[in-house]
Amino acid sequence: MSASANSSTFILRGARPYGGDPVDLVLRDGAVAEAAAAGTASAAGATVVDADGLVALPGLVDLHTHLREPGREDAETVETGTQAAALGGFTAVHAMANTDPVADTAGVVEQVWRLGREAGHCDVAPVGAVTVGLGGERLAELGAMADSAARVRVFSDDGKCVSDAVLMRRALEYVKAFDGVIAQHAQEPRLTEGAQMNEGALSGVLGLRGWPSVAEEAVIARDVLLAQHVGSRLHVCHVSTKGSVEILRLAKERGIDVTAEVTPHHLLLDESLAASYDPVYKVNPPLRGKDDVQALRQAVADGVIDAVATDHAPHAAEDKEGEWANALPGMLGLETALAIAQEALVETGLLDWAGVADRLSTRPARIGRLAGHGRPLRAGEPANVVLVDPAVRRAVDPGALASRSRNTPYAGRTLPGRVVATFLRGRPTVLDGALA
Amino acid sequence: MRHLVSAGDLSRDEALLVLDTAHEMAGLQQREIKKLPTLRGRTVVNLFYEDSTRTRISFEAAAKRLSADVINFSAKGSSVSKGESFKDTALTLQAMGADAVVVRHSASGAAQRLAASGWVGGSVVNAGDGTHEHPTQALLDAYTMRRRLNAGTGDLAGRRVAIVGDVLHSRVARSNVLLLATLGADVTLVAPPTLLPIGVESWPCAVSYDLDAVLPKADVVMLLRVQRERMSEAYFPSAREYTRRYGLDATRAAALQDSAIVMHPGPMNRGVEIAAEVADSERSTIVEQVANGVSVRMAVLYLLLGGAFDTSKEQQR
Structure with a gap:
């Protein structure tokens, strides 16, 4: 070469x-x-x-990346995160809004977008927060972020659920004006207070507070119905359960405009890893059962889940060692995503490479309205x-x-x-x- | 075996070895001079991230009676309250040369983490981790049952043990279920459904919501502490309703067999899970459990630091 x-x-x-x-x-x-x-x-x-x-393959597009800048440059920067992205085969990433300060104004999203341009390793499409400070109380200035140089189209309070039904409805409606989408972190907050791992037989044995599947599924069920009611586009972040897949399948059959993503780790790893209490396996939503892993793989193959998105979540060493309960949730993903897609989807015969291109490039680019990405490999x-x-x-x-x-x-x-x-x-x- | 993290780590033979050794230790405690030279020159650190006077004192007494040097490290008023991490604290203790670390922590899995991390070279003894396990409590409970019901020998095959109360948040219940199953006892967990973990049907025990149905057949009734704050989290409507349905009062206790014993890991809520007259009755082993705790912990420290578990493990294979 x-x-x-x-x-x-x-x-x-x-x-x-x-x-x-x-x-x-x-x-x-x-x-x-x-x-x-x-x-x-x-x-x-x-x-x-x-x-x-x-x-x-067409350059990969990640719908769900935590670049940590501004605020936690000790864990990741736009520069290092986009280097990881390029090495993982990505040409565009969506930078999640839960930075410090939160990306809830045109100023912050433009800063992240500009840092991405300067780094030059891949395109950075900032995600705007749905609510001010991810507080779940007042809508952030979604239009200002959409109209900014960053041209935000994906809005998410990721890390927190927009649990207030009225606020979620308004957000879904409001972003229609600029073809935006609300990417929901589906987690019913009361059902998951202090939750540490998937709720099931294993959480009971390990004495770790459970994060029940229903806490995800109930929010997805509500949101697809809301999206149907107001005629809006909904995207569901990091789907992790078999039951969520069933709800999404039904919603799509009904013609509801919903898309969904799954992380590489939910396609490969399961909750049994929590038995080590090694916080490297702590993630939100948590690793689930083997049945869930199989259902998620099948859902990607069927197209019920549209995209594999990394939820790349870098954390400083001190936040990922020690006691499980005190560790922050999250895993790196950018540099291993394509390899896991190959192992979990291609080598299992569920998808061919064209399918991988569709789920890791074409569809995520379309969901994020990135016109220059996810295009076919042709003249x-x-x-x-x-x-x-x-x-x-x-x-x-x-x-x-x-x-x-x-x-x-x-x-x-x-x-x-x-x-x-x-x-x-x-x-x-x-x-x-x-x-x- | 180098560490004692879970009651499930113990084979039947190992568990019986601990109980037999504890029995010998108890015999020695009847002597005028209680101290043994066994662990002279060894250092046992009590690393307590949670307040637990009774468990800490029990381990301290056990180590001292074996002539070990004991360092008590409590999170309050220490480097931990200044923000020192679990890892750094462990490395500090290791640098001081701990042969055993007895760890009590509010986080489930803390003891296993410490044992697997390589931060400390010595043995790790779990003295209670979050809502996970408390294996020495289960050992002392089994020791107490064996003394009262089996004249201090053999296993607990066929003995019926009811564990009553907040199983969901109880490390005592988890360790007891595992150890008692290993020792052949038939365990029934009794609690309102809200205080039983999801998946409890896969545990090696039976489950009942009805205390009155279980009591007449029980050889042992073990009551768990009910924390009043569980009420505000809607686990049950009121302390009074809990007591009415799951508390062991004198009327209920009358349904017990004459030989049945009543246990409680302490500290008790008199009038909530147990009535005063039951706690103070002949059936009650509550004070005896405390005394037995020292003997059992002596046995655990002696066997772990003396390497005696390794041979018993070899023999099984």
């Missing part, structure tokens, strides 16, 4: 779009110029990338491309992650696949598996 990363034309020789037959993908001036027969493309001054055997489209080597298997080394934090639940676990290169509008952000 050539080191001259600055040339404006790249030929991805022998790449297999969506895992299909090999072609030469030519990227020029930020766009896909052509998909030529394998081994035939040439262009003066072009950088040739040997993509033999590599799967080409004339923006050159947002990721090359992945599906044949590699590697152990996860927390020390080698680009994220500033180390709270990966996959330390030492062998995962399939490796992101070899990522291109953002024709410019490599990752080459040879390293930042370009």
Whole structure:
């Protein structure tokens, strides 16, 4: 592979779009110029990338990333978080609003958006808070955030549920004016006070306060009915239970405009890991049962769940060691998401690579209204491309992650696949598996 | 076995070894000079993140009677109240050379975390972690049952034990269910449905909502402390209603077999889960439990620090 990363034309020789037959993908001036027969493309001054055997997908889009800046730059910054994103194959991430200060004004979302532009590793689409300070009491200035340079379209109080039914209804209605969507963190607060893990037989044995599935399902059921009533678009964050899948399936059958995401960790890990009391496995919503994992995988395959979204949640070491109850919930996700999709969805036969492209790029881009992302790999489209080597298997080394934090639940676990290169509008952000 | 984190960690043979050893320790306690030289030069740290005078004193007495040096570290008025993390506190104790750390913590899993972390090199003894477990309490309860019902020998096969009250929040109940199942007893948990954990049907015991139905057959009635704040969380309507349905008063106690005993891990709410005349009756083992606690904890420290558990484990395999 050539080191001259600055040339404006790249030929991805022998790449297999969506895992299909090999072609030469030519990227020029930020766009896909052509998909030529394998081994035939040439262009003066072009950088040739040997993509033999590599799967080409449209650049991944994450609907759910915590970049922690402003406020917790010790855990992650826009710079380090977007580096992790690029290494994970992402060309766009949605930065969640629960920063300090909260992203509930045009000023804060523009700051995050600008930091993303300056870092240049991937596009950063800030998510705006639904309520002032995530307080759940008054609507934030959603229109001002939508009209800002950050062009916010996804609004979420993620980390907290918009539990007030009237406020949720108003938010759903209000964002219709600018084609926005409310991304709900579905968690009935009273049912989950002090909750530490999935409520079930294991929580009873471990003496950890339970987070019952019904606390998620009841909110989703209410919200899909609200969305239907007011004719609005609803997105459900990090769906974690089998029952939630059933409600979403029913809602979609009824024609309700609802989309949903699931995290990679809910597709791979289950609650049994909590028995170690190692807080690296503490996450919100919690890891669930094996039945839930299977139902979630099937729901992604069926399209009932639209997107795999990381909920990348970096935490400083001191917040993730010690007692379970005192640790903060959350796991890293950006650098391992595609590998887990491969293991949980592709290698199980549930999805092909085109399906992965749909759930990790096309649909999340559409939900977030990111026009330049999630586009097909064909001539004339923006050159947002990721090359992945599906044949590699590697152990996860927390020390080698680009994220500033180390709270990966996959330390030492062998995962399939490796992101070899990522291109953002024709410019490599990752080459040879390293930042370009 | 290096640590004692869960009552479920003990095999039947190991549990009986603890009880037999405790019996020997109790015999030695009848002597004029109670102290044994066994753990001379060893250091036992009592790391208490929660106030618990009775458990701490019991462990302290146990360690001292084995001639160990005892360091009491309580979270109040210590570096912990200045914001020191669990990890840093553990590393500090390790640097001081603790051979055993007896840990009491409000967070479930704290003892297991300490044992698995590698922060301390010595043995970890769980002296109560959140709403998880309290294995030495279960051992002293089993010891008490064995003395009263089985003349101090053998296991508890076929003995019927009713554990009554706030099982949901009780580490005593969890450890007792595990240990008593290992020792062959038939345990029935009795509580209002709100105070039983989801999934309790998978535990090695029976469940009842009806105390009156369970009492006539019971050899042991163990009452758990009911915290008054549970009322405000709507676990039950009022203390009076709780007492009416689940309290052991003299009338109910009359339904017990003559030989049946009444236990309570303390501290009691007289007039709530147990009536004063029952607590002070011949059936009551409440004061005896305290005395037995010292013998059982001596046995645990002796066996863990002496490495005696390792041999018994080898023999089983």
